[in-house]
Amino acid sequence: MDDFVEQLKALGDETRIKIIRLLSEAKVDLCVCEIMDAIEDSHCNISRHLKILKTAKLVKESKQGKWVYFSLATPKDPFHESVLHAVSSIMDEHFFNDSKRLKLRLSLREKEKCVDGLKSEKWARALELLATMVPRPDDKNKKREKSYYGEK
Amino acid sequence: MDDFVEQLKALGDETRIKIIRLLSEAKVDLCVCEIMDAIEDSHCNISRHLKILKTAKLVKESKQGKWVYFSLATPKDPFHESVLHAVSSIMDEHFFNDSKRLKLRLSLREKEKCVDGLKSEKWARALELLATMVPRPDDKNKKREKSYYGEK
DNA sequence: CTATCATATGCACAGAATTGAATATGTGAA
């Protein structure tokens, strides 16, 4: 029983929902700094949230040298499956910016591996470029999102 | 987005999962004292948890005089549906005693309405009788449950 | 109107969760 409660508790947080969603949309494992840049949160926070998700057995990690890649843990019971399904059923709109940034971030990979770390110049430039190209209805801009979608 | 987080947060608590499960198994609306006796928690706690579930739009209430009946809110989006489905997919074992007590409690109704309040003598007797009749692998008896099912 | 009873809420407190800043760990490169 504690396991179910723990998984639900782990998902009762916006950042962690975003991480799960990011991992389920990405076709590949993601390293900590990629998740961090996609979600735009501090490094140590992302690291901590990932630990919580790992303890709840929602994600698993694989170390490759100093890089650590995360992916969704494969569900081992119907509850785990439904709970993942629930996260998948949240409308794309709410993750629009995260997944846009993730795509851009993944485009910086070389040989399918992350090569840009904490304060990557390349990423800073890419982000700026992105900002000039498309208007960004950011999650932080609540009012605007509200009038677009009706706040879900 | 906040709504999804709120629903998940509301479900990240054992008592509240039990309430949701109780309401989804019961074919009828349940009043506060019935839920309280089935789950064996204090009255004010159940009342508060119900409020949290109501705020998260997971349950709805209907007042009938001094009695207040609760039932599951009908889901208005796929996320809400999946999340309920997740709770349904938890194995029955974990709610065995609750639902047993609920059945007994519902048998005290008259004309399909609850007539036993906070410290019902009738319920006290019924509970004692139940205790003498079947061994109770209670949730509090962790060791025993563990050896039976392997603690989930 | 008053007493009773189902239910809700305010208060106080303990434990849990979240976060930023600083520091630690461990690995690969020089």
Next chain:
DNA sequence: TTCACATATTCAATTCTGTGCATATGATAG
């Protein structure tokens, strides 16, 4: 070995959550 860097952890401060107790609310019965 030593440095640089990706990631993890510790610390401290703050906020949030769950709960018991006492009390409030609001409806029914007498």
